[in-house]
Amino acid sequence: MLRKIRVALAIFFYVAITMLFLDFTGTLHAWFGWMAKIQFLPALLALNVGVVVMLVLLTALFGRVYCSVICPLGVMQDIFAWLGKKAKKNRYAYSAEKRWLRYIMLLLFIVSLLAGGGILAKLLAPYSAYGRIAHSLLAPLWQWGNNGLAYLAERADSYAFYGTEVWIRSATTFGVAVATLLIIGILAWRGGRTYCNTICPVGTVLGFIARFSWLKPVIDTNKCNGCGLCARNCKAACINSKEHRIDYSRCVACMDCLDKCKRGAISYRRAVVKNHQQPVGDGTATQDSLHVGDTSRRTFLATTAVATATAAIKAQEMKVDGGLATIVDKVVPDRQTHLVPPGAWSARHFAQHCTACQLCVSVCPNGVLVPSTDLTRLMQPEMRYERGYCRPECTKCSDVCPTGAIRPITREDKSSIQIGHAVWVKKNCIPLTDGQPCGNCARHCPTGAIQMIPSVEGDKRSPKIPAINTERCIGCGACEHLCPARPFSAIYVEGHERHREI
Amino acid sequence: MGLGTAAGAAALCGCKRKAETEVTGSELGPVPTDKMTCRRFPGLGDDNVSILGYGCMRWPTMPNPEGKGDIIDQDAVNGLVDYALAHGVNYFDTAPVYVQGKSEKATGIALKRHPRESYYIATKLSNFSNSSRENSLAMYRRSFEELQVEYIDYYLLHSLGGGGMDNFRKRFVDNGMMDFLMEERKAGRIRRLGFSFHGSQEVFDELLALHDQYHWDFVQIQLNYVDWHGSNAKGLYESLEKYQIPGIIMEPLLGGRLSKLPDHIVKRLKQQRPESSVASWAFRFACTPELILTVLSGMTYMEHLQDNIRTYSPLVPLTEEEKEFLFETGRLIKQYPTIPCNDCKYCMPCPYGIDIPAILLHYNKCVNEGNVPESSQDPKYREARRAFLVGYDRSVPKLRQASHCIGCNQCSKHCPQRINIPRQLHRIDRFVESLKQDTL
Numbered sequence: 034m035l036r037k038i039r040v041a042l043a044i045f046f047y048v049a050i051t052m053l054f055l056d057f058t059g060t061l062h063a064w065f066g067w068m069a070k071i072q073f074l075p076a077l078l079a080l081n082v083g084v085v086v087m088l089v090l091l092t093a094l095f096g097r098v099y100c101s102v103i104c105p106l107g108v109m110q111d112i113f114a115w116l117g118k119k120a121k122k123n124r125y126a127y128s129a130e131k132r133w134l135r136y137i138m139l140l141l142f143i144v145s146l147l148a149g150g151g152i153l154a155k156l157l158a159p160y161s162a163y164g165r166i167a168h169s170l171l172a173p174l175w176q177w178g179n180n181g182l183a184y185l186a187e188r189a190d191s192y193a194f195y196g197t198e199v200w201i202r203s204a205t206t207f208g209v210a211v212a213t214l215l216i217i218g219i220l221a222w223r224g225g226r227t228y229c230n231t232i233c234p235v236g237t238v239l240g241f242i243a244r245f246s247w248l249k250p251v252i253d254t255n256k257c258n259g260c261g262l263c264a265r266n267c268k269a270a271c272i273n274s275k276e277h278r279i280d281y282s283r284c285v286a287c288m289d290c291l292d293k294c295k296r297g298a299i300s301y302r303r304a305v306v307k308n309h310q311q312p313v314g315d316g317t318a319t320q321d322s323l324h325v326g327d328t329s330r331r332t333f334l335a336t337t338a339v340a341t342a343t344a345a346i347k348a349q350e351m352k353v354d355g356g357l358a359t360i361v362d363k364v365v366p367d368r369q370t371h372l373v374p375p376g377a378w379s380a381r382h383f384a385q386h387c388t389a390c391q392l393c394v395s396v397c398p399n400g401v402l403v404p405s406t407d408l409t410r411l412m413q414p415e416m417r418y419e420r421g422y423c424r425p426e427c428t429k430c431s432d433v434c435p436t437g438a439i440r441p442i443t444r445e446d447k448s449s450i451q452i453g454h455a456v457w458v459k460k461n462c463i464p465l466t467d468g469q470p471c472g473n474c475a476r477h478c479p480t481g482a483i484q485m486i487p488s489v490e491g492d493k494r495s496p497k498i499p500a501i502n503t504e505r506c507i508g509c510g511a512c513e514h515l516c517p518a519r520p521f522s523a524i525y526v527e528g529h530e531r532h533r534e535i
Numbered sequence: 536m537g538l539g540t541a542a543g544a545a546a547l548c549g550c551k552r553k554a555e556t557e558v559t560g561s562e563l564g565p566v567p568t569d570k571m572t573c574r575r576f577p578g579l580g581d582d583n584v585s586i587l588g589y590g591c592m593r594w595p596t597m598p599n600p601e602g603k604g605d606i607i608d609q610d611a612v613n614g615l616v617d618y619a620l621a622h623g624v625n626y627f628d629t630a631p632v633y634v635q636g637k638s639e640k641a642t643g644i645a646l647k648r649h650p651r652e653s654y655y656i657a658t659k660l661s662n663f664s665n666s667s668r669e670n671s672l673a674m675y676r677r678s679f680e681e682l683q684v685e686y687i688d689y690y691l692l693h694s695l696g697g698g699g700m701d702n703f704r705k706r707f708v709d710n711g712m713m714d715f716l717m718e719e720r721k722a723g724r725i726r727r728l729g730f731s732f733h734g735s736q737e738v739f740d741e742l743l744a745l746h747d748q749y750h751w752d753f754v755q756i757q758l759n760y761v762d763w764h765g766s767n768a769k770g771l772y773e774s775l776e777k778y779q780i781p782g783i784i785m786e787p788l789l790g791g792r793l794s795k796l797p798d799h800i801v802k803r804l805k806q807q808r809p810e811s812s813v814a815s816w817a818f819r820f821a822c823t824p825e826l827i828l829t830v831l832s833g834m835t836y837m838e839h840l841q842d843n844i845r846t847y848s849p850l851v852p853l854t855e856e857e858k859e860f861l862f863e864t865g866r867l868i869k870q871y872p873t874i875p876c877n878d879c880k881y882c883m884p885c886p887y888g889i890d891i892p893a894i895l896l897h898y899n900k901c902v903n904e905g906n907v908p909e910s911s912q913d914p915k916y917r918e919a920r921r922a923f924l925v926g927y928d929r930s931v932p933k934l935r936q937a938s939h940c941i942g943c944n945q946c947s948k949h950c951p952q953r954i955n956i957p958r959q960l961h962r963i964d965r966f967v968e969s970l971k972q973d974t975l
Contacts (some may be wrong), residue, residue: 126810187929192921192922192925193916193927195925195927195928196928229563267568310707352632352663352664353631353633353636354592354633354635354636354879354880354883355634355635355883355884356604356880356882356883356884357604357883357884357888357890358884358885358886358887358888359603359888360888360934362967423972424972425972426971426972426973465943467943469941469945470751470941470942470943470944471941471942471943472941473938473939473941473942476936476961477622515938517887517939517941524755
């Protein structure tokens, strides 16, 4: 019975959290958005004290049910393990705790985190690891399915579904997601919760608490005949059936053993705490190493400028009717400072809090958020305006962010948060290069920060060029995205280290 | 386009399957092959022209299997041309610039498979962008090669009117092309010489006043029941009557806008003649004046061709009551704020990649379907907003939408309907913005 409850809850959480990453329309977040926010590490980073206390209490009362129900990476491993068990029954065996490995991983993780959200922290954090898998590998499938429905809907003259663009935002992040899935998937297939009990920092912290939990599975030595069936079905490899002992720091309270035992020797109840000697956690002694990550940020690895397609429209002998001019793809400008979304406060606050779960990337309807390829903030999202711009009515990333890296803001807040400012690039500006009147940047600036002025002072008939009032500019990128100059825009947004209110 | 082709194909299959039990699967009976109304005029010799003329501006296209862009679906063109000829259509109107410059060749290939004397071929001198004598001559000669013919039956100076008489003189008089073309007519390589017209009454009358000098065999004008009173179609026709020059009608349907009408107009037309198509009214109107030689229709789909053949086999001229009824209908249609785009694609390609006709057509579609809300307080606002925005992304790729129009205005001068295209695109863009931001 307990096991069935656990399985039902786990499926519910797992499906709902996965849907958060798949639902690009953003409707499900109103219902299940909280599920991302009760994830342990995000809540800790968001300084969401209530949630952290609740999770600690939950673990202190019931053991690591968090790992079995709430953590999507944990449930995903259970799915792999379940498949593995179908291939071979009774496949597990007890193994001793690799405590030194667990504490070293935890220590490295904390150091990495304090150092400003280093790569290791992002790689190890379980929820974020799952987020990347769901976003990079499952979301495209979902979107293709949606596009299929949209295709049919279009033919049926229905607006129930609309198409969405499927694209890989960053090859690195995609690669990391594939590698994570492969490694964790194989580990889970073969040995169950190996990752959770040797590497996962959240597992180690919660395991520490779970040793002393109020309720836990306990073996009744009077009933137990030492058959070892429980141990051979324990995906956490934590039941020492010979000595009738369970390592509660690794037990994820899955309740499988309760059902497996034919003699009913295992029950979930209060237990008298055995006098295990615990080494005092050594994870808190590293506070002083708070140095900020390397600031040489913008070495874009992949700015391979496609210079081939410059002369897109060949001068034609005869102007014929119809046809579409080729549109050259835009190229990412080389920014001094990268852009993070409004609500992030500052590049530093963002880097320290973001665990690169890709939830914001999944919900961004404008294709603006893209995981970075810069090594210092690998996989953390940054903003690019090649596919769209940060639209004034949208606050989705700030609504969904579970770690507080992007703080919740309203539409009104957004209109007054300056995340960067526009910079004009004279050599690309169409009125000067093509001799055509333009002003598309001024026409679309939501804050009216751009005016068109004659390029020659005093000559009102000279081509008009944009004059940017940087004080009014919020850095949304409408000008950059809608600039007709390609592949390099004649106006682009330079990021601000710290956002300001205007 | 793909949608239409698919639907068209499906409809055709449907017909075939049914044919076993019901005669051609239709209540209307078979499409007549020998009842097409034809017209003769004293000035045009023995020419006996079907009143339905085939406009070759909208040939079916398909994606180029070798990469980018679209190519003409030659098999489909052949099928349409064969069917048209078999049912009495004998006038084919093309131009060097149509369908990205591919229309003449495709039309030539299809017609070459039939005896030369079984059809009349019309093409034009579209020397808009470069009106030098050299370029104009090259364009003229190229038409013969593309069409694979020894002579052209009806040759038109393409689109006079815009730019006034100055433009006419620049394109045809100063470079000596008028003299050249009259010589060609004498030599028989051009059988009839005329011009197509989009412009004001004054310019039209000035051009007709040159009749003594040039002897216009025919003139092509835009005429339909919406334009009749409001713009100058009536005046243009009366001028033709004065000189007794036969007229050819283009845009009888306003690029399909007179077949895609709002529901209440469709209801109104159907109540009068429940078994006739909405489009048939416009075609009957266009051919009721007696000085009309033929009415051009750019038929992409077999169903349109069949419907038009029915309408004109034979023509049932409009009664006076029906005319009044149509004029009233025209007034009702005009109240609808659609943009008068006929999807002729003369404005394309936009050098900045905008898909102008697709944007305007989407807007018109939404106007007709009631999906252009006036304010967020409209009772159907939510549904209309979704339909407009989702439909917009479906009809026009994001990078080709109105927000990317820089207002360079290179397009407007090509528009025969005189639409101020950048102004309309910017207006639509502002509307889209207010929908997206929910500030309508």
